[in-house]
Amino acid sequence: MSVSAKRVNGFYFMPPSLSAWIGQTIPEKKFGGQIPWTPLKKPVSETVFSLMTSAGINIKTDPDFDMQREKQEPTWGDPSYRKIPKSARESDIHVNHLHVNTDYIKKDMNVTLHLGRFREFETDGVIGAIAPTSYSYYGYQTDPTALMEETMPKVVADMKSEGVEAVLLTPA
Amino acid sequence: MGLVARFLEENGISTILLTMTPDFNREIGIPRIAAIEYPYGRVVGEVNDTEGQRQVLLEALSVLGTAKKPGEVVHLPYTWHEDPKDTKWHPPEASPIIKMYLATIKKAGAEARK
Numbered sequence: 276m277s278v279s280a281k282r283v284n285g286f287y288f289m290p291p292s293l294s295a296w297i298g299q300t301i302p303e304k305k306f307g308g309q310i311p312w313t314p315l316k317k318p319v320s321e322t323v324f325s326l327m328t329s330a331g332i333n334i335k336t337d338p339d340f341d342m343q344r345e346k347q348e349p350t351w352g353d354p355s356y357r358k359i360p361k362s363a364r365e366s367d368i369h370v371n372h373l374h375v376n377t378d379y380i381k382k383d384m385n386v387t388l389h390l391g392r393f394r395e396f397e398t399d400g401v402i403g404a405i406a407p408t409s410y411s412y413y414g415y416q417t418d419p420t421a422l423m424e425e426t427m428p429k430v431v432a433d434m435k436s437e438g439v440e441a442v443l444l445t446p447a
Numbered sequence: 448m449g450l451v452a453r454f455l456e457e458n459g460i461s462t463i464l465l466t467m468t469p470d471f472n473r474e475i476g477i478p479r480i481a482a483i484e485y486p487y488g489r490v491v492g493e494v495n496d497t498e499g500q501r502q503v504l505l506e507a508l509s510v511l512g513t514a515k516k517p518g519e520v521v522h523l524p525y526t527w528h529e530d531p532k533d534t535k536w537h538p539p540e541a542s543p544i545i546k547m548y549l550a551t552i553k554k555a556g557a558e559a560r561k
Contacts, residue, residue: 283482283522285468288531292556296548298470299555306476310517311456313478319512322461329448330488349543373542375488376535385500386489392500401508412451417544419450427451431458441461443507445490446448446468 315441321403325439326359327430329414330380330387330447331372333357340371340413354421356412356430361405363390374415375447387445406437414447449475456517463511465490465503469520480520481507485527486536493528 286294315322331340334357341353359368365384370377385391390409396402410430416422434442449471452462456478467490469482483490483503492500503525510521527534545552 281484281522281524281526283467283469283484285470285482287484288467288486288527288534288536290556291559292552293545295559296552296555298559300474301470302473304473306473306518308476310476310478311453312517313456313459313461315461315511319508327448327451329451346543349547372488373538373540376538377488379489379494383494385497386491386494389491389500389504392491392497392504395501396504396508401505414448415542415544423450423454427454431455431460434455434460435458439460441463441511442452442455443504443511444448444452444462444464444466446464446466447488 317403317440319402319441320400323404323406323438323440324393324402325406325434325437325442326388326390326393326409326445327442328388328411328445328447330370330375330377330411330445331413332359332368332370332380332384332388332411334359334363334367335369339369342371342373345373345415350417352415352417353413354416354426356410356426358433359388359390359409359411361390361394361407361409363388363409372413372415372447387447389443389445406434406439408433408437449477452477452479461511463507463514465507469522472518472520476518478517478519479510479514481510481523482520483523483525485525486534488536499525
């Protein structure tokens with residue numbers, strides 16, 4: 276691992292007004308509560324992975340994430356999820372997200388849902404395996420109740436059924 | 448995504464979150480973070496930059512393999528190849544919530560500049 280002096284500025288790409296607005300909601304102090312922890316049980320090179328992105332990606336044969344309702348109700352975001360098979364390529368997917376430019380993902384899905392790179396890692400033995408299924412949900416959730424109480428328990432059950440041991444998460 | 452990472456860890460699945468917004472760690476308490484100063488929508492890297500994407504993902508996997516305690520944040524050293532003002536990460540049309548709160552957002556910006 277490279278040790279660097281760089282400190283990532285989470286607002287680097289954000290317009291100043293938006294930074295100021297969002298920054299108001301983030302506390303200055305370090306998180307004080309308990310953080311759940313599952314240590315990695317084996318080396319990365321033996322671990323079964325699934326990927327998860329909040330980029331609003333679905334396979335074309337599945338329904339798209341609901342953008343129309345959000346346009347009517349700006350504080351609502353689609354709380355459902357979609358399964359993405361490990362073989363998925365750009366021509367297999369739709370991307371719906373009202374908060375980022377989705378053109379890059381459509382050109383090369385590895386910029387967020389990096390299945391192509393992970394297929395290479397699987398072949399090269401960098402990781403143990405990619406599970407048959409990866410996952411996408413929609414990252415705009417002002418009230419995460421439905422996402423966390425209805426959607427994620429189903430995702431965890433799906434992951435367990437495929438022997439997933441670790442997940443690399445990538446936001447949109 | 449922090450809440451999702453927490454939920455997976457509670458259920459016995461290890462996680463690594465590769466994110467451009469590590470600051471939310473202070474609000475939520477996220478198990479493992481590889482922080483990167485890349486734009487929204489391209490957290491792994493630039494379109495068709497296979498080698499750059501591989502490097503970033505290898506670093507994220509390294510954090511997963513070496514983190515010893517919950518709440519660990521490793522800042523990756525990469526610098527995006529475009530200036531922020533030239534980085535077209537935003538949607539073609541302002542999102543519904545931004546439209547709804549535009550006046551409030553402008554006010555927050557004006558307050559911050561004082």
